[in-house]
Amino acid sequence: MKKGKPYPHGGRDRRPQGGSHPPGERKNQAGLWLYGLHAVKAALANPRRKIHRLVLTPRSAEEMGPESLRKFHPELAEMEAISRLLPGGSVHQGAALLCDPLPTLDLKELLAEPAAADAPGEGRRIVVVLDQLTDPHNVGAILRSCAAFDVAAVIVQDRHAPPESGVLAKAASGALDSVPYIVVVNIARALEDLGRLGFWSIALAGDGGMSLREAAPISDIALVLGAEGTGIRRLVRERCDSSARIPISNAMESLNVSNAAAIALYELRRG
Numbered sequence: 001m002k003k004g005k006p007y008p009h010g011g012r013d014r015r016p017q018g019g020s021h022p023p024g025e026r027k028n029q030a031g032l033w034l035y036g037l038h039a040v041k042a043a044l045a046n047p048r049r050k051i052h053r054l055v056l057t058p059r060s061a062e063e064m065g066p067e068s069l070r071k072f073h074p075e076l077a078e079m080e081a082i083s084r085l086l087p088g089g090s091v092h093q094g095a096a097l098l099c100d101p102l103p104t105l106d107l108k109e110l111l112a113e114p115a116a117a118d119a120p121g122e123g124r125r126i127v128v129v130l131d132q133l134t135d136p137h138n139v140g141a142i143l144r145s146c147a148a149f150d151v152a153a154v155i156v157q158d159r160h161a162p163p164e165s166g167v168l169a170k171a172a173s174g175a176l177d178s179v180p181y182i183v184v185v186n187i188a189r190a191l192e193d194l195g196r197l198g199f200w201s202i203a204l205a206g207d208g209g210m211s212l213r214e215a216a217p218i219s220d221i222a223l224v225l226g227a228e229g230t231g232i233r234r235l236v237r238e239r240c241d242s243s244a245r246i247p248i249s250n251a252m253e254s255l256n257v258s259n260a261a262a263i264a265l266y267e268l269r270r271g
Contacts, residue, residue: 034169035092042174050100057094125152125220136162140171141258147175149265191239194222201240208245215244
């Protein structure tokens with residue numbers, strides 16, 4: 001295909017000739033690079049995202065489809081040229097997006113309106129609170145589960161939590177742009193705010209006093225998860241209304257926190 005010929009989705013063939021970089025390529029552009037087909041597609045569909053630059057291989061442009069790209073004009077480049085835009089080792093699948101971080105969300109504003117109560121599991125709102133989980137892959141996996149089970153928000157602390165990044169967005173497989181990710185200064189205070197909004201907070205811990213089904217009332221739920229190894233901090237746990245455990249075999253000491261989150265959310269949605 002000749003240089004400059006339009007592609008089906010409105011982009012043009014801007015692949016580098018003779019090994020040169022795509023036009024305007026810079027390592028240190030201001031903004032946040034997201035990458036991976038699911039993460040990029042979700043970001044493009046999020047009206048809260050401010051997009052600066054979209055770089056795709058011809059194949060990834062076709063995979064994303066005209067509906068995803070109808071408002072955008074991607075630059076088309078080869079895989080190697082896209083790799084040069086990103087940190088080493090980024091598994092980008094031929095899709096990279098330069099954008100602004102998501103604007104800050106206010107917890108009270110987001111959750112001010114009560115949910116329409118229906119069936120206990122389906123009608124309740126669920127918020128997931130992460131107490132000092134620092135691994136972006138674990139947090140990304142939790143975000144994926146939160147998207148699958150219609151969680152209203154994920155709350156993290158401004159310290160000891162992964163910042164918005166390409167790694168987090170890739171691990172979340174698009175969920176970073178579909179589940180509100182709220183950063184707060186103090187987790188314990190956020191739990192108090194949630195209580196005033198009608199949420200019952202449950203600390204999920206191996207030594208929890210009852211099963212999750214027993215601990216969950218018919219109301220909105222804030223599910224609190226702690227870091228692997230250290231668990232939920234004492235002051236945070238004291239702010240919770242109850243504690244619960246996931247019964248597992250004695251052959252295994254504990255579950256990975258992202259697996260525990262998925263099981264707990266399924267249980268809460270069962271009602």
